[in-house]
Amino acid sequence: MVTERVIMLVDLDYFFAQCEELRNPDIKNKPVVVGVYSGRTEDSGAVSTSNYIARGYGVKSGMPLFMAKRKLEGTDAVFLHVDHEYYDEMSNKIMELLHGYAGSLEQVSVDEAYLDVTVQVDGSFETAREYAQKIKQDAKQKLRVSFSIGVAPNKLVAKIACDSQKPDGLTIVKPEDVKAFLSPMPVNRLLGVGKKTTLKMEQMDIKTIGDLAGFNVQKLIEVFGRTLGLYFYTAANGVDNTPVLEQGEAESISRIGTLKMDTRNLEFLLQKTTELTEDVYREVTEKRLSFKQITIHAVLTDLTSKTRMTTLDTPSKDKGIINKTVRALMEKFLSESTLEIRRVGVKVSGFSREEPKQKQLTGFF
Numbered sequence: 001m002v003t004e005r006v007i008m009l010v011d012l013d014y015f016f017a018q019c020e021e022l023r024n025p026d027i028k029n030k031p032v033v034v035g036v037y038s039g040r041t042e043d044s045g046a047v048s049t050s051n052y053i054a055r056g057y058g059v060k061s062g063m064p065l066f067m068a069k070r071k072l073e074g075t076d077a078v079f080l081h082v083d084h085e086y087y088d089e090m091s092n093k094i095m096e097l098l099h100g101y102a103g104s105l106e107q108v109s110v111d112e113a114y115l116d117v118t119v120q121v122d123g124s125f126e127t128a129r130e131y132a133q134k135i136k137q138d139a140k141q142k143l144r145v146s147f148s149i150g151v152a153p154n155k156l157v158a159k160i161a162c163d164s165q166k167p168d169g170l171t172i173v174k175p176e177d178v179k180a181f182l183s184p185m186p187v188n189r190l191l192g193v194g195k196k197t198t199l200k201m202e203q204m205d206i207k208t209i210g211d212l213a214g215f216n217v218q219k220l221i222e223v224f225g226r227t228l229g230l231y232f233y234t235a236a237n238g239v240d241n242t243p244v245l246e247q248g249e250a251e252s253i254s255r256i257g258t259l260k261m262d263t264r265n266l267e268f269l270l271q272k273t274t275e276l277t278e279d280v281y282r283e284v285t286e287k288r289l290s291f292k293q294i295t296i297h298a299v300l301t302d303l304t305s306k307t308r309m310t311t312l313d314t315p316s317k318d319k320g321i322i323n324k325t326v327r328a329l330m331e332k333f334l335s336e337s338t339l340e341i342r343r344v345g346v347k348v349s350g351f352s353r354e355e356p357k358q359k360q361l362t363g364f365f
Ligand code: TTP
Pocket: 011, 012, 013, 014, 015, 016, 017, 047, 048, 049, 050, 061, 062, 111, 166, 167
């Protein structure tokens, strides 16, 4: 049985500039800068990206074009205008190819996608290495493009793995190596840790991800609030249960229904929500999802709409938990409102798609 997920993050190398090299191979050995020209003066605008030769001269994304020109003075650098239509077309072809290799694929930008390949590699990180190489070869052969791949048990670590070796990189972080891999890195490598947070953490003597992973979680919650504090802590520990969701795949599953008559009668309301829960539960099970949030929705006689939500401590796939939580939420809602209810809804969200026995947040408390 597969117990760990195998997740890949694929990130195209110097994407816009690579696309330009593809349609004009003559420029391949020169510094290539792709920019957005504002048109005010000949050189006003900013660098979108550049190939690695130009990066060697200090050119960076976001840099003013005149500055890039200055850095590349005396070279045979090529400056080009962005052509989004062409990059989108390339992107679509690449994503289609990648899709064929994944159980599910979630595109996160024009040149980045997460692939859940757990089933394809039979849960093995050894097989994943060969598999990643095969994907790279296929893309080079069919589309002549190169990219970097990070492989890890979750999206968070896959992304950091991918960034750690570019271009044409392949970085594999096995479950047992996650902690050692993250530990020495500066905290700002974690998504959501910006300049302000980095500074605040520094004052708390937290410099590396390892420092953060070993920090008192209650203290983190005190300083950053519950949501962020918990996120920083779990992320630093390399835990991320968010699933690779296909485009358009729901981030929540819900059902809503109209009652036979407007009411405030708890049992009558619960009869309806139990029906709705059946449907929600069926879809959750089909998609192999666990959920952390349960929400009830009530449309009142004055047609205003209200919701109440509970976040569970650990992900669940249990129908009984939905029904129990809906009852508690409904009781509470009725005690807070005086109007009769016309329509009710049940929603679950905060999905993960892992096996229930896998290491979970609670393991760290
Ligand atoms: P990135 O993947 O961040 O960069 P990249 O693909 O050019 O280089 P790398 O090899 O490091 O992955 O961004 C993808 C594309 O998005 C990039 O080719 C151009 C565009 N882009 C901008 O237009 N402005 C920016 O500031 C950045 C960072 C990217």
